[in-house]
Amino acid sequence: MTPSPLDPPTAEMSWAERATVLAADFAQRAAELDETAQLPIENLRALHEAGFDVAWLPESFGGQGLSWVTFGRVLATIAKACPSTATIWLMHLGAAYGLVHMSDDDNARFFAHELAGGKRFANALSEPTGGNLFLMPLQAARPVDAGFVLDGAKRFVSGCEIADYLLVNALVEDVPAFFGITPDDTLRLVPIWDSVGLRATRSQLITFEGTLLPASRRCTKLTDEPNPIPIGLPFLSIGVAEAALEALREHARGRVIPTTGQPLADMQWVQFAAADAHVRLRAATLLAGHTAWLADQRSPMANPSSLEAKLLSNEVAKDVAALGVKVGGGSGYLKTSPIQRHFRDAQAGALMAYSAEVCQAEIGKAVMGETATAD
Ligand SMILES: Cc1cc2nc3c(=O)[nH]c(=O)nc-3n(C[C@H](O)[C@H](O)[C@H](O)COP(=O)(O)OP(=O)(O)OC[C@H]3O[C@@H](n4cnc5c(N)ncnc54)[C@H](O)[C@@H]3O)c2cc1C
Known part of the structure; x- marks a missing residue:
C-alpha cells in the first residue's frame, strides 16, 4: 500500500493490522452469507471481542478515542472482506455513538456501558415515505404521560433482528426528536429484505403500533462529536x-x-x-x-x-x-x-x-x- 499522510497514526497501526487479520476470516464466509442472506453474527462478535466497538468512543466513556482516519482504514478493510458485516457494524456504531453523544449524562453512560457489554444497536430512521430524508421524519409521535407514542414504520433497518436498542426519530411537537428505545412487542419485523446486494445486512421493515418513545430516553443534546x-x-x-x-x-x-x-x-x-x-x-x-x-x-x-x-x-x-x-x-x-x-x-x-x-x-x-x- 502506498504510504500517505492520511494513514493511521503509528500508535494506532496495530488496530489496522488486527482488522486485516479479522477480515481474512470474514472473507472466507462472505459468499455463503450472501447466498443464504444470514446475519454475520460471528463476525460482529469477533469485532466486539477485539475491542473495535468502543475504540472510537472518548476515554471518558470507556473508549480509546482513536482517530477517524484509523476508523476509515479499519472499515474499508472489513468492507473489502464482507461488506454486509461492515454495513451492520457501521450502523451499530452510528446508533450507539449517536446515543452516547446526544443523551443526558446518565443515559450516555448507560448506552456506553451497554455497548461495552456487547449489546447491539441499530438505526430505525428511514421512513417508507421519507426516502432519503432520514433525518427529517414525517411521522409524528403523540404526547402521553411517559413520553410520546409512535404509530408508523421504519424501513431498511440493518441488523434490526439482533438489536437490543434502536435509535428512532419522530416528529415531536413539530420538531424532529431522537430516542434510544428498547424493542418491545409493539414492534413487528416485516421481512422485506430479499435484496440484490448486501444481502446479509437483513435490513428489514419495522412497524410501530402504539410504541412508547419514553421521555426519559429522549436525546437532549446537540453534539459536535463526529458520527x-x-x-x-x-x-x-x-x-x-x-x-x-x-x-x-x-x-x-x-x-x-x-x-x-x-x-x-x-x-x-x-x-x-x-x-x-x-x-x-x-x-x-x-x-x-x-x-x-x-x-x-x-x-x-x-x-x-x-x-x-x-x-x-x-x-x-x-x-x-x-x-x-x-x-x-x-x-x-x-x-x-x-x-x-x-x-x-x-x-x-x-x-x-x-x-x-x-x-x-x-x-x-x-x-x-x-x-x-x-x-
Ligand atoms: C443496504 C442498505 C442499508 C440501509 N440501512 C439503513 C439503516 O440501518 N437504517 C436506516 O434508517 N436506513 C437504512 N437504509 C435506508 C437508506 O439510508 C435510505 O434512507 C433509503 O435507501 C432511501 O430509500 P428510498 O427507496 O426511499 O429512496 P428515495 O429517497 O425515494 O430515492 C429514490 C430516487 O430519488 C432520488 N432522490 C430522492 N430524494 C432526492 C432529492 N432530494 N434530490 C435528488 N434526488 C433525490 C434518489 O437519489 C434516488 O435516485 C439502508 C438502505 C440500504 C440500501
Whole structure:
C-alpha cells in the first residue's frame, strides 16, 4: 500500500493490522452469507471481542478515542472482506455513538456501558415515505404521560433482528426528536429484505403500533462529536471497489485468450481501463481519508466533505464493479464468481442516504452559490 499522510497514526497501526487479520476470516464466509442472506453474527462478535466497538468512543466513556482516519482504514478493510458485516457494524456504531453523544449524562453512560457489554444497536430512521430524508421524519409521535407514542414504520433497518436498542426519530411537537428505545412487542419485523446486494445486512421493515418513545430516553443534546456513519459510508464503497478490482485482476491474469495466447491482463483496453479504475479509486480513498482527517480536527468542513467523498466513492465502486463484469465475461457472470457479488454489492452505496443524487444536489448548490429565488 502506498504510504500517505492520511494513514493511521503509528500508535494506532496495530488496530489496522488486527482488522486485516479479522477480515481474512470474514472473507472466507462472505459468499455463503450472501447466498443464504444470514446475519454475520460471528463476525460482529469477533469485532466486539477485539475491542473495535468502543475504540472510537472518548476515554471518558470507556473508549480509546482513536482517530477517524484509523476508523476509515479499519472499515474499508472489513468492507473489502464482507461488506454486509461492515454495513451492520457501521450502523451499530452510528446508533450507539449517536446515543452516547446526544443523551443526558446518565443515559450516555448507560448506552456506553451497554455497548461495552456487547449489546447491539441499530438505526430505525428511514421512513417508507421519507426516502432519503432520514433525518427529517414525517411521522409524528403523540404526547402521553411517559413520553410520546409512535404509530408508523421504519424501513431498511440493518441488523434490526439482533438489536437490543434502536435509535428512532419522530416528529415531536413539530420538531424532529431522537430516542434510544428498547424493542418491545409493539414492534413487528416485516421481512422485506430479499435484496440484490448486501444481502446479509437483513435490513428489514419495522412497524410501530402504539410504541412508547419514553421521555426519559429522549436525546437532549446537540453534539459536535463526529458520527461514524457519514465518515464511514465512503469507506464502505471503497472496500467494495478494492475487492472488485482485485477480483477483476485475478481473472484477467488467469484467463488466456486463445487467439493471442496472452492473458487478458496484457490487453491494452484492459490495462487502460484498470489504470483509470486504480487512479479513481486512489482519489476516492484520499478524499475519504481527508474527510476523516477533517473529522479528527473537528472541522465544520467534515460534513460537506463527507458528501463529496461519498459521491465519488459510490460512483467509483459501481464503475469498477461494472468493469469487472466486462472483464469477467461469462465466467464472472456465474454465481460461483466473486465478480457478480461485488457488482451487486456495489450498487447499494449510492442508494443509501444520502444517495449519490442527493449528494450531487447539495454539492452543486454549494458550488453554484446561493441564488435569489423570485417569489
Ligand atoms: C443496504 C442498505 C442499508 C440501509 N440501512 C439503513 C439503516 O440501518 N437504517 C436506516 O434508517 N436506513 C437504512 N437504509 C435506508 C437508506 O439510508 C435510505 O434512507 C433509503 O435507501 C432511501 O430509500 P428510498 O427507496 O426511499 O429512496 P428515495 O429517497 O425515494 O430515492 C429514490 C430516487 O430519488 C432520488 N432522490 C430522492 N430524494 C432526492 C432529492 N432530494 N434530490 C435528488 N434526488 C433525490 C434518489 O437519489 C434516488 O435516485 C439502508 C438502505 C440500504 C440500501
